[in-house]
Amino acid sequence: MMDNFTPNRFVDELNQAGVPEEFHDWLSGHGVGSLVVKMGIRFTELSAERTVATMPVEGNTQVAGILHGGAHVVLAETLGSFAASLHAGRGRHAVGIEVGATHHRSIASGTVTGTCTAIHLGGTLATHEIVITDERGRRLSTARITNMIRNNRH
Numbered sequence: 726m727m728d729n730f731t732p733n734r735f736v737d738e739l740n741q742a743g744v745p746e747e748f749h750d751w752l753s754g755h756g757v758g759s760l761v762v763k764m765g766i767r768f769t770e771l772s773a774e775r776t777v778a779t780m781p782v783e784g785n786t787q788v789a790g791i792l793h794g795g796a797h798v799v800l801a802e803t804l805g806s807f808a809a810s811l812h813a814g815r816g817r818h819a820v821g822i823e824v825g826a827t828h829h830r831s832i833a834s835g836t837v838t839g840t841c842t843a844i845h846l847g848g849t850l851a852t853h854e855i856v857i858t859d860e861r862g863r864r865l866s867t868a869r870i871t872n873m874i875r876n877n878r879h
Contacts, residue, residue: 734753735752735753735755736753739756739757741762742757742768743768743769744757744768744771745768745771748771751815758803760799761803764784764796764799764800765780766779766800768807771807772811773808773809773851774808774843774846775840775841776804776805776807776811777804777839777841778800778803779836779837780796780800780836780837781835782832782833782834782835782836782837783834786833790833791831791832792832792837794826797828797837797865797866798826800837800839800855800857801841801855801857802821802824802868803839804853805821805841805855805870805872806870808841808843808851808853809821809851809870809872810872812843812851812874816876817875817876817877818874818875818877819872819875820872820873821872822871823869823871824868826868827866827868828865829864829865829866830863830864830865831865832859832865835859837857837859837865838857838858838859839855839857840855840856840858842854842855842856844869848874849874850871850873851872852870852871853870854869855867855868855869
């Protein structure tokens, strides 16, 4: 439902994505983003130091029937960006300036889990490592993202 009277028009989207209520106010103006919704990403932990989410393989595959390499990067960048934004705090925002990934093994079905861990949380830069695993805990890919922390313009 989208109207001018609902305090948080994205509440259903935030709940579906597993975002804890304590972060709803922070995301009430824009939700989690349409790509997060399309990819089926669901958060299970959310902090600047550690952010975790799952994503289904089905619906995110490439022509050979395996999880698309870009889907790995979307999950990684989503986790790193959310974690960096939490680190930035109110009045500031995170802007991605570098992301890279190494793919170690493929997967054709099931659910993957991305675990994002802070490497550096500074005043102007935040860097995170994201490890994506399958349901058996096997590493599928490793990514790293660096975000620049900027002040909001008023």
